[in-house]
Amino acid sequence: MQRHSKGTRARVLLSSVFKPFAQDDEFGSRAINPVELYHNQVTRAQGPFSLRLFHRTWSLMLLQQNISAPCTVLDFPTRERFIRELTRHDYDVVGLSGIIVNVGKIREMCRLIRRHSPKSAIVVGGHVTAIPGIERMIDADHIVKGEGIGWLRAFLGEDTARPVEHPMIPSSFGFRLMGLPAPRGGGNASATIIPSVGCPMGCNFCTTSEFFGGKGKFVNFLERGEDLYRVMCETERRLGAKAFFMMDENFLLYRKRALELLDLMKAGGKAWSLYVFSSANAIRKYDIRQLVELGVEWIWLGLESAASGYQKLKGTDTVALARELQSHGIRVHGSTIIGLEHHTPDNIAAEIEHAVSHDTVFHQFMLYTPVPGTPLYREVETSGRLLPDVDLADIHGQFKFNFRHAAISRDESKQMLDRAFRRDYEVNGPSLFRLMQNMLVGWRRYRDDPDPRVRTRVAAEAAQLRWGHGAVLLAMEKYLRDSNRAVSERIRSLRLQVEREFGGVTRAIDQVVGPVLLWSARREARLAPAGRRLEPRTFLERRNWR
Secondary structure, three states: OOOOOOHHHOOEEEEEOOEOOOOOOOOOOOOOOOOOHHHHHOOOOOHHHOOEEEOOOHHHHHHHHOOOOOEEEEEOOEHHHHHHHHHHOOOOEEEEEOOHHHHHHHHHHHHHHHHHOOOOEEEEEOHHHHOOOHHHHOOOOEEOOOOOHHHHHHHOOOOOOOOOOOOOOEOOEEEEEOOEEOOHHHOOOEEEEOOEEOOOOOOOOOHHHHHOOOOOOOEEOOOOHHHHHHHHHHHHHHHOOOEEEEOOOOHHHOHHHHHHHHHHHHHHOOOOEEEEEEOHHHHOOOOHHHHHHHOEEEEEEEOOOHHHOOHHHOOOOHHHHHHHHHOOOOEEEEEEEEOOOOOOOOOHHHHHHHHHOOOOOEEEEEEOOOOOOOHHHHHHHHOOOEOOOOOHHHOOOOOOOOEOOOOOOHHHHHHHHHHHHHHHHHHHOOHHHHHHHHHHHHHHHHOOOOOHHHHHHHHHHHHHHHHHHHHHHHHHHHHOOOOOHHHHHHHHHHHHHHHHHHOHHHHHHHHHHHHHHHHHHHHHHHHOOOOOOOOOOOEEEEEOOO
8 A cells, every 4th residue: 555645744534424314315314214323223113212312433533543643533514514624624635434324425525525625535434345346436545444543554654553542432422312402321421442343253244243354353452451441541530431331342252351351440449330242152251240340231232033043142041141131230232133034924923022022121123134245245145135226325224125035025124123113112111211120120239239339330320210210200101101001000110119219309309300301202202203303413623733
């Protein structure tokens, strides 16, 4: 690769694709596919109780932090704001990052760069580069597949072996609930840590695993528990974070690193909370006490059908595992795929019921989807089962099949996906209710724990129940009284338990604030039954700027 002539003096602009997202347009935005993880893929059928929040484009923040050249990050710009940035500053390099569904926006942004900043070298990275033939679809000078820090350093003539420096990343922003703005993170300041990228498990449908090298491959940024601990301490100091979302596809798989981190947390008296991804077989490498002391409060766990044959589920009773974890106050975020090869219209109802029976705090449902660049895509393409003329903007697992399934039609796939979301909500109620139920379980089990760190952590959760969460329960209870009496009664039972546990002040707050939240929830449901269209705000950040 030829390095840029200006080296570290080159001015760099790094941008995500432009807004808007939650509407249908000619650039590939889709109303059905908003840029909100939870509302799109997890709580989408939960009406006004769906969680509404956004996440930054973390890859851009990592890239900016790890080069010495003057660099601007423009995250979630409008098309006009992107043009203004191009014309107001002379950029030598413009880097764009996008996912496959946003290829139309990447194409348009490349066109805009050629028009408004013709001297700029255009670099495109992110999952969009996994599309076969992407080189012929967009007008870019460089297309970077996989981890980009090393590539960008080499392009600018920097030391590629220098250790990766982790940026400070608040986990989310723009949090809303029941039509009202809520505290950042729902009341608990949290930050994102990215220990590694890629996943060694190598499921055939997984874009992340394939993008970073395939099965058995991953790139470690923070290899040791000591490295993690140092970054977490600095993030706590600068952002006030006590909770950390570990953006690592299988965090618990690296047991040595996790236990090194636990030893350091104990020595430092850190009562941190960890939100992690894990496979079922990785969880079994730990005893429950280790997970509790490590502060694991939330585990995103694949719950594909046992008939799927995926190695990560081998020999595991996932229903029993979910119940065991949640009995210790560790909420499970289940993830189930609809439309696997063995699914049929005759057995899908039972498969959905099995998924729902886990009663996890959160549950993601996704369609089995051959995404360009994955082993599954190549397999389906080779067998001639890819459907023609399916727009790349519609290949995201939340709409319809993009291939011919042996037993399920394209239209049926969407009906089954919608049914799964509805059924989980009907049987188990709002995820917010399940979350608070789990918080109370953790408080009751560990409030007198011999480890002061564990006591401190569960006490922080109890404070949220004491000072306002019961009002949310009151609103949910009354909202669902006519439409789902069974769930309403379960919510009422939990609210009364919380009020008995924490006393009269809690009860008074519930009675005063609860009706306000109920009014807002009903108003939100009336004005926007599927949830109002929300867009993330724009971020502009300059570093090493002269």
